[in-house]
Amino acid sequence: MNDNAMSIPHLIMNASIVVQLVMLLLVVGSVLSWIVIFQRGIALRRAQKEYAQFEETFWSGVDLNELYRDIPADDPRHGAEHIFQAGFREFNRLMPKTRNTPTILEGVQRSMRVAWSREEDRLTQHLVFLATVASASPYIGLFGTVWGIMGSFQSLSMTQQATLATVAPWIAEALIATAMGLFAAIPAVIFYNRLSNSASRLLGKYEDFAEEFHAILHRNLQGRDSASS
Amino acid sequence: MSKGAQGMVVKTPRDPQDVGYLWPAVFAIAVHLLIVLFSLVQWPDSSAEPDSSSIVQATLVSTEAFTDQAQQANAESAAMSAADESEPESAAESPTPSEDEAAEEQAAREAAEAEEQAQALEAARAEAEAQAERRQEEAEAEAERQRDAEEQRRQEEAEAEAEREREAEEQRRQEEAEAEAEREREAEEQRRQEEAEAEAEREREAEEQRRQEEAEAEAEREREAEEQRRQEEAEAEAEREREAEEQRRQEEAEAEAEREREAEEQRRQEEAEAAMQRQLEGEAQAAAEAQQAEQAANSFLTIVKRAVEQAWIIPPEASDSMSATLQVRLGPSGEVLATSVVSSSGDGNFDRSAMQAIEHAAPFGELRDLPSEQQRNLRQFNLRFTPGDVR
Numbered sequence: 001m002n003d004n005a006m007s008i009p010h011l012i013m014n015a016s017i018v019v020q021l022v023m024l025l026l027v028v029g030s031v032l033s034w035i036v037i038f039q040r041g042i043a044l045r046r047a048q049k050e051y052a053q054f055e056e057t058f059w060s061g062v063d064l065n066e067l068y069r070d071i072p073a074d075d076p077r078h079g080a081e082h083i084f085q086a087g088f089r090e091f092n093r094l095m096p097k098t099r100n101t102p103t104i105l106e107g108v109q110r111s112m113r114v115a116w117s118r119e120e121d122r123l124t125q126h127l128v129f130l131a132t133v134a135s136a137s138p139y140i141g142l143f144g145t146v147w148g149i150m151g152s153f154q155s156l157s158m159t160q161q162a163t164l165a166t167v168a169p170w171i172a173e174a175l176i177a178t179a180m181g182l183f184a185a186i187p188a189v190i191f192y193n194r195l196s197n198s199a200s201r202l203l204g205k206y207e208d209f210a211e212e213f214h215a216i217l218h219r220n221l222q223g224r225d226s227a228s229s
Numbered sequence: 230m231s232k233g234a235q236g237m238v239v240k241t242p243r244d245p246q247d248v249g250y251l252w253p254a255v256f257a258i259a260v261h262l263l264i265v266l267f268s269l270v271q272w273p274d275s276s277a278e279p280d281s282s283s284i285v286q287a288t289l290v291s292t293e294a295f296t297d298q299a300q301q302a303n304a305e306s307a308a309m310s311a312a313d314e315s316e317p318e319s320a321a322e323s324p325t326p327s328e329d330e331a332a333e334e335q336a337a338r339e340a341a342e343a344e345e346q347a348q349a350l351e352a353a354r355a356e357a358e359a360q361a362e363r364r365q366e367e368a369e370a371e372a373e374r375q376r377d378a379e380e381q382r383r384q385e386e387a388e389a390e391a392e393r394e395r396e397a398e399e400q401r402r403q404e405e406a407e408a409e410a411e412r413e414r415e416a417e418e419q420r421r422q423e424e425a426e427a428e429a430e431r432e433r434e435a436e437e438q439r440r441q442e443e444a445e446a447e448a449e450r451e452r453e454a455e456e457q458r459r460q461e462e463a464e465a466e467a468e469r470e471r472e473a474e475e476q477r478r479q480e481e482a483e484a485e486a487e488r489e490r491e492a493e494e495q496r497r498q499e500e501a502e503a504a505m506q507r508q509l510e511g512e513a514q515a516a517a518e519a520q521q522a523e524q525a526a527n528s529f530l531t532i533v534k535r536a537v538e539q540a541w542i543i544p545p546e547a548s549d550s551m552s553a554t555l556q557v558r559l560g561p562s563g564e565v566l567a568t569s570v571v572s573s574s575g576d577g578n579f580d581r582s583a584m585q586a587i588e589h590a591a592p593f594g595e596l597r598d599l600p601s602e603q604q605r606n607l608r609q610f611n612l613r614f615t616p617g618d619v620r
Binding site for chain 1: 249268
């Protein structure tokens with residue numbers, strides 16, 4: 001009895017075209033947002049793991065030239081490795097050309113900033129889509145609900161006796177649209193916050209690493225300056 | 230993936246952070262399917278629980294025939310509206326059982342109605358046939374009577390004719406007898422004359438003259454008799470002709486009368502048929518009017534039912550199997566004059582709540598919108614109160 005008249009699939013199948021389109025849009029949005037959630041979640045976790053490994057390697061006392069040579073030039077790295085590669089390449093290129101320490105450090109810093117900016121762009125990609133789904137899908141669902149309730153009132157005007165039974169199916173199917181909007185929006189909001197937070201933390205670590213690397217280079221240059229002079 | 234374990238020395242050329250979209254897509258779709266399955270499985274469980282909630286339902290039963298039909302016409306909507314008063318959590322599952330039953334009931338009632346209608350039609354046709362038969366019998370009796378009268382008249386005429394003929398015959402015979410007597414007398418005369426001749430030879434001369442005179446007179450008489458006979462014959466002939474003429478005329482008149490009678494008969498029959506036709510048409514019109522009236526009554530009773538349903542506060546201890554039937558009498562403007570319990574539920578509170586529901590729902594001003602003869606019919610009806618889905 002219930003799964004005939006008032007079950008969710010039955011209500012969805014009996015909804016008007018506009019409400020059905022809204023529901024379809026929301027389902028697609030929900031699926032896409034979940035794809036983004038999974039994809040970004042996995043990617044950020046890997047990036048964090050990779051950063052931890054690289055940091056460990058970096059601070060294990062390995063020679064920086066050796067570390068740099070281990071990275072093939074034609075294989076672009078990501079994360080902290082990318083920043084290290086960009087900075088060290090710039091350092092190596094500038095070293096033979098000038099003896100001026102501030103110039104070298106400035107060039108290294110600039111190239112590392114560029115690499116960091118690229119990393120930021122890579123880490124936060126698709127998160128904007130998640131934010132869009134999170135903010136827009138409640139409104140889309142609300143639109144479906146309003147449309148469905150309009151239909152319910154139109155059908156109410158047809159009947160001579162206004163009973164709850166005549167409007168109940170309409171309102172139920174209209175409310176399904178809102179439910180689906182919220183269903184798409186809530187995970188999107190939660191995971192947007194979570195993913196953007198972890199991405200910004202990772203970017204903060206990259207920044208820290210860049211500063212530390214910069215400090216090491218600076219120390220080396222100072223030492224060489226004092227040794228040569 | 231496993232680059233960390235291999236350290237920094239050996240690195241796969243693949244980008245470790247480039248996850249790709251295949252697995253996320255699979256995961257996302259799996260999540261949605263799980264949620265859909267969860268909703269499908271969850272729903273029947275939740276619907277099975279609150280079956281203890283009762284359905285509130287007021288049904289109308291009236292002493293009039295069409296009141297019953299009113300209920301039947303609105304049985305479905307009544308079943309739908311029954312969900313109104315059920316509790317919100319049971320609103321979803323409540324209408325279906327009563328709907329089914331209402332549909333069955335409706336079907337049954339429709340069948341009954343159709344049968345009734347068919348019976349009514351059958352009865353009307355039978356009556357019309359009987360009437361036609363009666364009329365035809367009357368017409369036949371009339372014709373019989375007329376025929377009898379005609380017969381009698383003809384007989385009388387024939388008798389009169391025979392009388393006339395007999396008289397004429399009598400007269401002729403008399404005349405003939407007279408003529409015979411005359412002739413005999415003449416013969417006697419002659420014989421006497423001859424005797425007289427033989428006797429009175431001597432007086433012959435004088436006698437001769439006298440005889441001559443007598444003969445002359447005789448001749449004269451004979452001529453006269455002849456004349457008379459001829460005249461009589463001519464008269465008889467004329468009489469016969471006249472009679473024949475009379476008879477022909479009579480026959481013609483009879484034929485004419487017969488034709489007229491037949492035409493009359495036919496006309497009457499046609500009239501009877503037309504009357505029957507008119508009667509049938511009138512019956513059809515009456516049936517249509519009755520149907521219209523029935524519809525109006527239906528809508529009125531639906532309104533009453535809804536109003537009473539909404540005003541009814543069911544006592545909490547009322548069980549589903551309880552049922553009370555109340556008779557309601559309305560005033561001309563729809564106000565409730567009296568309510569009386571026809572069949573009690575056995576629970577005084579329950580009966581009182583039903584009565585209060587009627588009082589709260591009153592007045593039913595829609596009664597005034599109905600035509601007057603229906604108002605009379607709808608002044609009094611029964612309301613049956615049954616909470617719960619057992620009907």
